[in-house]
Amino acid sequence: MKDFQIKELVFISIVVATILAGGYLLLPLMQILPIPAFRGIIVAPIYGAGITLVTLKIKKFGVITLFSLVIGGVLSIFFIWMSIITLLGGILTEVFCALIFKTYANQYSIAFASGFFPAIQILLTLFVITFILAWFPINLLTNPLIIFLPFLITFILGYGTSWTLLKILTKRKI
DSSP states (O other): OTTSOHHHHHHHHHHHHHHHHHHHHTHHHHTTOSSGGGGHHHHHHHHHHHHHHHHHHOOOTTHHHHHHHHHHHHHTTTOHHHHHHHHHHHHHHHHHHHHHTSSSOSHHHHHHHHHHHHHHHHHHHHHIIIIISOOSOGGGGGSHHHHHHHHHHHHHHHHHHHHHHHHHHHHTTO
16 A cells, blocks of 8 residues: 555545446346356456556556455445455456566556456356355356356456556547
């Protein structure tokens, strides 16, 4: 935290506020999905764009964890598990990116983080609603499509949004 400047913290907060406003606008669409864990599929492009903007501007490890901490802090107003899932998603994204890429210096690492952050939250949400809250029948988790397909769709949506945004920003030299 001490390595982040005030302007970086303000930028993260502005991006988080924008993401939450966009997510709020998509709330009616989220209600049509029967499994709460799958609602993250709808906000994956928004999270992907947010992670892209934050990691493109602030190329420091810990930025996604801080980003998820701010989002989680706001989401804890609604449900504490949303906060925990978001924070764990940020930490796991940082760990995987550190192991695979070592830095956010290239577009591949940023796009990967942008896809992985919302995708890992799908798995974490399935785990929480199945094993902790007991809202989801455990026998459905034996079907790999219930686990793998939403993860893959969410990853592709986040990655694709990030990649497109990176190309647009690069083309415009922003």
